[in-house]
Amino acid sequence: MIKYLYRLLLMAGVVFISVTSVFAGNEEDRVEALLQQMTLQEKIGQLNQLSVGGFDQNAAGMMRAGMVGSILNECNPKVLNRYQKVAVEESRLGIPLIISRDVIHGFKTIFPIPLGLAATFDPELVEKGARVAAVEATANGIRWTFSPMLDIARDPRWGRIAEGSGEDTYLDAVMGVAMVKGYQGEAIDQTSMAACVKHFVAYGAAEGGRDYNSTGITERTLRNVYLPPFEACVKAGAMTLMTSFNDNDGIPSTGNGFLVNDVLRGEWGFDGFVVSDWASIYEMVNHGFAEDNKRAGELAINAGVDMDMMSYAYISHLEELIGEGKVSMETVDNAVRNVLRIKFRLGLFENPYIDEQRAEEVLYSPEALEAARVSAVESAVLLTNDGVLPLDKSKVTTVLVTGPMANAPHDQLGTWTFDGEPAHTVTPLKAIRDLYGKDVKVIYEPGLTFTREFNEDGIAKAVKAARKADVVLAFMGEEAIMSGEAHCLTDITLKGDQRKMIEALHATGRPVVLNIMAGRPLVLDFEIEHSDAIIYSFHPGTMGGPAVAQLIFGDETPSGKTPITFPKNVGQIPIYYNHNMTGRPYNGTETMLYDIPLRAGQTSLGNTSYWLDSTFEPEFPFGYGLTYTTIEYSEPSVEKTEYGVNDVLRASVEITNAGDREAEEVLQFYVRDMVGSVTRPVKELKGFKRVKVAPGETVKVEFELPVQDLSFYGIDMKKKVEPGKFRLWIAGDSASGKPVEFEVE
Numbered sequence: 001m002i003k004y005l006y007r008l009l010l011m012a013g014v015v016f017i018s019v020t021s022v023f024a025g026n027e028e029d030r031v032e033a034l035l036q037q038m039t040l041q042e043k044i045g046q047l048n049q050l051s052v053g054g055f056d057q058n059a060a061g062m063m064r065a066g067m068v069g070s071i072l073n074e075c076n077p078k079v080l081n082r083y084q085k086v087a088v089e090e091s092r093l094g095i096p097l098i099i100s101r102d103v104i105h106g107f108k109t110i111f112p113i114p115l116g117l118a119a120t121f122d123p124e125l126v127e128k129g130a131r132v133a134a135v136e137a138t139a140n141g142i143r144w145t146f147s148p149m150l151d152i153a154r155d156p157r158w159g160r161i162a163e164g165s166g167e168d169t170y171l172d173a174v175m176g177v178a179m180v181k182g183y184q185g186e187a188i189d190q191t192s193m194a195a196c197v198k199h200f201v202a203y204g205a206a207e208g209g210r211d212y213n214s215t216g217i218t219e220r221t222l223r224n225v226y227l228p229p230f231e232a233c234v235k236a237g238a239m240t241l242m243t244s245f246n247d248n249d250g251i252p253s254t255g256n257g258f259l260v261n262d263v264l265r266g267e268w269g270f271d272g273f274v275v276s277d278w279a280s281i282y283e284m285v286n287h288g289f290a291e292d293n294k295r296a297g298e299l300a301i302n303a304g305v306d307m308d309m310m311s312y313a314y315i316s317h318l319e320e321l322i323g324e325g326k327v328s329m330e331t332v333d334n335a336v337r338n339v340l341r342i343k344f345r346l347g348l349f350e351n352p353y354i355d356e357q358r359a360e361e362v363l364y365s366p367e368a369l370e371a372a373r374v375s376a377v378e379s380a381v382l383l384t385n386d387g388v389l390p391l392d393k394s395k396v397t398t399v400l401v402t403g404p405m406a407n408a409p410h411d412q413l414g415t416w417t418f419d420g421e422p423a424h425t426v427t428p429l430k431a432i433r434d435l436y437g438k439d440v441k442v443i444y445e446p447g448l449t450f451t452r453e454f455n456e457d458g459i460a461k462a463v464k465a466a467r468k469a470d471v472v473l474a475f476m477g478e479e480a481i482m483s484g485e486a487h488c489l490t491d492i493t494l495k496g497d498q499r500k501m502i503e504a505l506h507a508t509g510r511p512v513v514l515n516i517m518a519g520r521p522l523v524l525d526f527e528i529e530h531s532d533a534i535i536y537s538f539h540p541g542t543m544g545g546p547a548v549a550q551l552i553f554g555d556e557t558p559s560g561k562t563p564i565t566f567p568k569n570v571g572q573i574p575i576y577y578n579h580n581m582t583g584r585p586y587n588g589t590e591t592m593l594y595d596i597p598l599r600a601g602q603t604s605l606g607n608t609s610y611w612l613d614s615t616f617e618p619e620f621p622f623g624y625g626l627t628y629t630t631i632e633y634s635e636p637s638v639e640k641t642e643y644g645v646n647d648v649l650r651a652s653v654e655i656t657n658a659g660d661r662e663a664e665e666v667l668q669f670y671v672r673d674m675v676g677s678v679t680r681p682v683k684e685l686k687g688f689k690r691v692k693v694a695p696g697e698t699v700k701v702e703f704e705l706p707v708q709d710l711s712f713y714g715i716d717m718k719k720k721v722e723p724g725k726f727r728l729w730i731a732g733d734s735a736s737g738k739p740v741e742f743e744v745e
């Protein structure tokens with residue numbers, strides 16, 4: 001009897017300790033204590049993510065049985081609380097769900113698309129915007145977002161170029177870290193939303209700019225170009241990561257143990273969890289990498305993918321795979337540990353529910369809208385200006401507002417705007433009427449009602465209206481649906497009759513100011529010829545209207561710099577600034593197509609790397625952007641010309657505002673490693689600073705660069721600084737400035 005009693009007390013003690021340590025003790029103790037209590041089914045349940053819409057009894061039943069660890073795509077706080085109540089109060093162990101959503105550039109208050117946010121070169125502002133998104137989304141129950149998207153993109157045909165931070169590794173890393181910090185917050189509390197850095201990896205290198213297509217990126221280029229932004233975000237504390245759809249060098253990322261087990265966890269020490277992309281486990285069957293979903297599940301869990309988004313591979317086959325010895329219990333336990341760790345870290349066990357009253361209160365706050373407006377101002381890139389901007393309010397009495405994007409509240413928000421409401425969008429038309437309607441007469445004649453429209457009558461009406469105006473403000477671009485996932489193009493010029501309309505407006509002789517809202521850089525040769533100024537807003541979000549109106553009328557000054565190269569034509573793609581030199585670099589003396597003498601025979605036209613029918617240079621280089629004054633740069637100077645590998649390089653430049661308007665200049669710091677054990681890019685961004693300069697003012701700007709930041713993976717695949725000659729530039733874009741040399745011993 002006593003023995004029985006003793007055992008009972010012992011069991012009670014164990015249960016008591018494990019239950020209490022689930023709610024007390026450090027994170028790892030709590031994870032272990034809970035894991036010890038879980039059945040195999042409950043463990044597998046934590047690795048299963050379900051997409052739900054509305055309250056579904058079957059889904060609730062699975063949660064009650066502990067078979068769901070996370071849900072996505074439901075945002076109604078009442079519905080989410082109902083689901084959470086089932087998981088927490090009706091399942092055996094009460095493990096809360098982690099509720100997720102694609103909050104990509106704002107939840108309700110929509111910010112510029114990430115490609116636009118990158119153009120701000122303002123990480124503090126981007127962090128602020130991510131914080132706004134986190135406050136709005138978490139108040140509505142979303143505690144995990146599938147953002148930031150870190151995919152380096154060098155091909156504007158690819159629709160998802162809209163979602164990333166462009167072509168540069170350094171800028172991508174800086175912007176990714178800013179978003180991770182903004183989403184998760186300085187200290188974890190109920191407004192913290194777990195970031196999910198994606199898509200791991202090289203998804204943006206899809207051949208032909210066609211989404212989901214294969215990529216062929218070598219390990220060295222992965223390590224020197226594509227992986228560093230992910231590493232930076234992991235080091236900044238990103239809680240989760242998502243694998244990518246593509247097969248790279250024949251291996252789908254979702255089944256690539258080298259990426260997840262070796263690099264992410266082995267080299268970087270990542271302790272969060274990894275989720276597949278939507279059905280990307282199952283899609284290894286389509287890839288021809290797995291015979292069936294069961295094999296796909298085996299490959300994914302053994303590669304280190306912890307959670308299955310909508311393949312049902314884990315929930316359907318893991319128990320069997322364990323029984324067959326193809327997946328170890330330890331592998332499953334480790335995956336469950338990773339998921340539970342983040343649930344504990346987010347405080348979901350203490351606060352699983354949403355305050356339904358508060359959900360509405362925090363949306364569209366004045367601070368949120370102002371942050372969105374400033375972001376839209378700073379993300380706008382002034383590409384051309386013959387002097388027509390800013391408009392002189394003392395001379396302009398009548399403006400024509402025209403074009404399919406002048407009053408397009410849905411399309412202005414851009415791609416991945418699941419929860420943004422067009423009713424809250426302030427369009428350029430509304431902003432110009434509200435802000436300037438007292439000073440100038442505003443005529444509105446859209447000409448085209450959407451960007452793909454063919455409408456000669458509409459154009460005729462716009463042209464007629466243009467003749468009554470002093471200046472034409474034409475808002476053109478792409479509908480939101482024309483960029484984003486799976487929305488790729490082979491022709492990246494303005495669609496529909498937009499060019500015809502621009503030509504007709506220009507033919508009236510009135511100055512034409514073009515504002516283009518698009519999800520990618522477009523080919524603009526025609527637009528440049530048929531307009532007097534172009535402001536590129538990407539898709540500027542909820543407050544894009546006031547932002548572009550204030551830029552046009554001069555109450556704001558452009559400061560944006562393009563985070564992506566604008567090609568002259570689609571044939572130049574891929575074209576990006578940080579390319580290699582090649583053995584026969586372009587030198588500008590080449591003979592172009594129409595300069596070739598007739599019957600030229602075997603005349604050498606210039607055996608260098610160029611095209612006969614297109615210039616080598618892009619339309620606008622990475623980092624380019626004008627403002628309403630002229631900023632003059634001195635040559636950079638360096639503190640000394642020789643450095644050890646552990647020194648800090650100090651360089652400076654003087655900039656002078658030679659105009660009569662204040663400006664905020666984004667100075668860019670580039671370096672070239674002249675000789676390496678492998679060929680190195682002609683230039684790489686290593687730093688940037690936004691600096692205000694008053695009219696006539698000269699400002700000295702200094703940069704510091706640890707020489708270790710010049711390290712790269714060389715011929716031996718080891719990351720190190722290689723001694724030798726370097727050049728550095730400090731300039732207003734990637735194609736300007738004079739270099740200064742230094743040496744690393």
Ligand code: GLC
Pocket residue numbers: 102146198277278485
């Ligand atoms: C999509 C996207 C991914 C997104 C996920 C959930 O297919 O590739 O970026 O987060 O599915 O919507």
